[in-house]
Amino acid sequence: MTTPQPLWAPSAWLDGRWQDAVLLRADASGRWAEITPGVPAPADATRLPGAVLPPLVDAHSHAFQRAFVGLAERRSGDHDDFWSWRDRMYGVALRISPDQLRAVAAQLYTELLAGGYTQVCEFHYLHHGEDGRPYADALAMSRALAEAAAATGMGLTLLPVLYERAGFAQPALRPDQRRFASDVDTVLALRDGVRALGLPQVSAGIAIHSLRAAAPASMHRLIKGLGDDPGPIHIHIAEQTAEVDDCQAATGSRPIAWLAREFELDARWQLVHATHAEPDEIAAVAACGAGIVLCPSTEANLGDGLADLPRWLASTTPLSIGSDSQVGRAWPEELRWLEYGQRLLLRRRNVAADPARAEGATAARLFDRVRVGGAAAAGFRNWGLQIGARADLLVLDEAASGLEGLPASHRLDGLVFATAAPAFAEVWVAGRRVIAGGAAAEGGSRRAACVQALRQLAR
Numbered sequence: 027m028t029t030p031q032p033l034w035a036p037s038a039w040l041d042g043r044w045q046d047a048v049l050l051r052a053d054a055s056g057r058w059a060e061i062t063p064g065v066p067a068p069a070d071a072t073r074l075p076g077a078v079l080p081p082l083v084d085a086h087s088h089a090f091q092r093a094f095v096g097l098a099e100r101r102s103g104d105h106d107d108f109w110s111w112r113d114r115m116y117g118v119a120l121r122i123s124p125d126q127l128r129a130v131a132a133q134l135y136t137e138l139l140a141g142g143y144t145q146v147c148e149f150h151y152l153h154h155g156e157d158g159r160p161y162a163d164a165l166a167m168s169r170a171l172a173e174a175a176a177a178t179g180m181g182l183t184l185l186p187v188l189y190e191r192a193g194f195a196q197p198a199l200r201p202d203q204r205r206f207a208s209d210v211d212t213v214l215a216l217r218d219g220v221r222a223l224g225l226p227q228v229s230a231g232i233a234i235h236s237l238r239a240a241a242p243a244s245m246h247r248l249i250k251g252l253g254d255d256p257g258p259i260h261i262h263i264a265e266q267t268a269e270v271d272d273c274q275a276a277t278g279s280r281p282i283a284w285l286a287r288e289f290e291l292d293a294r295w296q297l298v299h300a301t302h303a304e305p306d307e308i309a310a311v312a313a314c315g316a317g318i319v320l321c322p323s324t325e326a327n328l329g330d331g332l333a334d335l336p337r338w339l340a341s342t343t344p345l346s347i348g349s350d351s352q353v354g355r356a357w358p359e360e361l362r363w364l365e366y367g368q369r370l371l372l373r374r375r376n377v378a379a380d381p382a383r384a385e386g387a388t389a390a391r392l393f394d395r396v397r398v399g400g401a402a403a404a405g406f407r408n409w410g411l412q413i414g415a416r417a418d419l420l421v422l423d424e425a426a427s428g429l430e431g432l433p434a435s436h437r438l439d440g441l442v443f444a445t446a447a448p449a450f451a452e453v454w455v456a457g458r459r460v461i462a463g464g465a466a467a468e469g470g471s472r473r474a475a476c477v478q479a480l481r482q483l484a485r
């Protein structure tokens with residue numbers, strides 16, 4: 027492998043602030059070897075066409091749901107909520123083939139790259155064929171995701187999901203959940219199989235669908251089976267008030283309280299949709315080092331409710347964001363929703379800012395918090411513009427509407443609160459440019475293959 031050409035940026039977000047004239051050098055393995063501000067551009071450097079930001083991790087994704095966006099925004103009866111949405115979403119989940127999943131995921135990952143993410147955590151529960159029987163190749167669906175990621179340059183943390191029952195009081199899955207069936211051994215085998223693929227930027231951890239979908243004994247067996255494996259452990263925890271109520275009825279405790287008492291949570295654990303959490307539950311999570319994942323555009327779309335963002339931010343809990351159902355595919359939009367939900371609820375502005383700690387800029391505080399939390403969610407020890415981290419970066423399109431003419435100090439504010447579309451001119455992963463001019467090199471053919479799959483699945 028040859029050492030990549032050095033890069034030079036007019037400005038870069040380093041250590042929580044903009045610094046100018048930055049030389050960035052990746053090593054032959056695609057990791058940052060040098061990042062130095064205040065350096066004139068060397069003659070052999072590639073000059074990046076705008077200010078540079080570290081990318082974010084998309085900490086929660088179900089790629090196949092990209093095939094369902096725009097298909098659930100109508101109501102026919104008196105009532106529509108998460109559970110009726112889910113029944114309709116299963117219609118796509120029951121029909122998508124490995125080839126269709128590969129096509130949909132490749133387009134999704136291209137869109138997520140253009141939206142400023144360079145690593146995605148796939149909460150993957152579509153394991154079996156349409157009739158519920160295992161594929162001859164147990165990895166068929168996982169492989170489709172891994173190959174889609176590798177083809178686009180997206181980093182992937184694949185999380186095969188333990189999913190074994192329909193609810194606290196229902197020992198088996200419903201017929202329309204037949205593709206999800208899994209036990210401890212299959213989850214561990216899928217994890218190991220994905221790791222053995224040896225694809226670049228593809229890693230694996232595990233997930234537990236939710237407390238309602240996995241029996242405590244199985245959860246304990248799975249966690250014991252992990253030993254000290256450092257891979258992340260994700261779980262849907264408290265997205266809906268109905269599941270909080272069911273959990274209380276079944277266990278006497280709320281979901282986060284139960285989980286924190288039942289398991290020795292650590293930094294590997296990621297509590298997805300920690301939406302409905304009481305102050306003592308937030309304190310319990312903060313005390314153990316586990317992280318939480320919020321998915322603001324999806325949680326809004328599904329009518330989930332609002333997390334107690336001020337309290338989560340005030341705690342030391344790692345916090346990350348996810349695209350989840352894929353209605354939003356760019357992180358600036360997620361951060362905007364994260365803050366806007368609170369403004370609407372509390373009738374205040376700049377809720378996420380903390381001027382008492384010299385963090386008065388809302389976008390910057392959310393961005394830096396989510397950047398660090400996302401790395402933990404993906405199982406990375408280091409991430410972003412720092413030595414040893416994967417050589418990923420975003421180049422801002424400073425001519426984008428909402429950014430052009432802004433003072434340089436307010437670039438993040440404009441990006442999060444005033445741009446309508448992803449405003450990244452270039453995206454680099456592991457020292458390689460995967461998005462240029464806002465688009466991927468093979469973007470046209472990828473889009474065509476995805477559109478064909480969408481049309482087949484929307485019928």
Ligand SMILES: [Zn+2]
Nearest residue numbers: 088149262350
């Ligand atoms: Zn989810």
